[in-house]
Amino acid sequence: GEDVEQSLFLSVREGDSSVINCTYTDSSSTYLYWYKQEPGAGLQLLTYIFSNMDMKQDQRLTVLLNKKDKHLSLRIADTQTGDSAIYFCAERGNYGQNFVFGPGTRLSVLP
Amino acid sequence: DAMVIQNPRYQVTQFGKPVTLSCSQTLNHNVMYWYQQKSSQAPKLLFHYYDKDFNNEADTPDNFQSRRPNTSFCFLDIRSPGLGDAAMYLCATSRDREGSNEQFFGPGTRLTVL
Numbered sequence: 598g599e600d601v602e603q604s605l606f607l608s609v610r611e612g613d614s615s616v617i618n619c620t621y622t623d624s625s626s627t628y629l630y631w632y633k634q635e636p637g638a639g640l641q642l643l644t645y646i647f648s649n650m651d652m653k654q655d656q657r658l659t660v661l662l663n664k665k666d667k668h669l670s671l672r673i674a675d676t677q678t679g680d681s682a683i684y685f686c687a688e689r690g691n692y693g694q695n696f697v698f699g700p701g702t703r704l705s706v707l708p
Numbered sequence: 709d710a711m712v713i714q715n716p717r718y719q720v721t722q723f724g725k726p727v728t729l730s731c732s733q734t735l736n737h738n739v740m741y742w743y744q745q746k747s748s749q750a751p752k753l754l755f756h757y758y759d760k761d762f763n764n765e766a767d768t769p770d771n772f773q774s775r776r777p778n779t780s781f782c783f784l785d786i787r788s789p790g791l792g793d794a795a796m797y798l799c800a801t802s803r804d805r806e807g808s809n810e811q812f813f814g815p816g817t818r819l820t821v822l
Contacts, residue, residue, distance in 0.1 A: 638815055701749075
């Protein structure tokens with residue numbers, strides 16, 4: 598079955614860049630997503646990338662996709678304490694099938 | 709304005725006692741999803757409704773059922789909760805099923821099974 602892997606923890610200092618990595622196994626994945634979950638809250642979509650793109654930038658967020666290696670990354674520039682949360686990578690096919698989340702990366706931002 | 713509402717936020721039930729979690733949306737979206745998220749784990753899709761069409765994930769236990777009486781409401785019924793069903797249950801909606809459609813998540817209902 599499909600699998601999505603992420604490292605579980607990341608700590609960075611405020612003002613530094615954070616890079617959260619994700620690997621997936623399903624070569625038919627059409628969309629790849631990054632979600633943010635703060636304590637006690639639901640998931641918030643941060644950004645997504647279509648599988649025919651290599652990069653997407655949205656303000657402080659940069660997503661890189663290496664489709665050959667099935668590797669996705671999320672870079673957060675100028676990381677702030679408000680960015681502390683769990684970040685989930687997820688992938689799905691084109692029509693809602695096979696929506697699979699990774700285990701989440703807990704980002705801690707140190708002052 | 710709240711867009712995806714889940715009630716209650718916290719639910720306590722007893723082992724084997726049926727429980728219903730509710731979700732409502734003000735977005736008029738076609739698709740509604742139910743996810744189970746256990747502590748420190750990824751959300752796991754249980755099933756989704758595309759309009760009135762119910763789509764069950766292959767590994768969702770029979771103990772879990774769902775109802776969607778109208779566009780706005782969707783219910784998750786757990787017929788005989790076990791201790792292993794204690795989790796956060798997340799409801800989400802999307803306008804359509806295509807992958808470019810954002811899923812909007814509710815705040816979740818945390819279920820405790822005694």
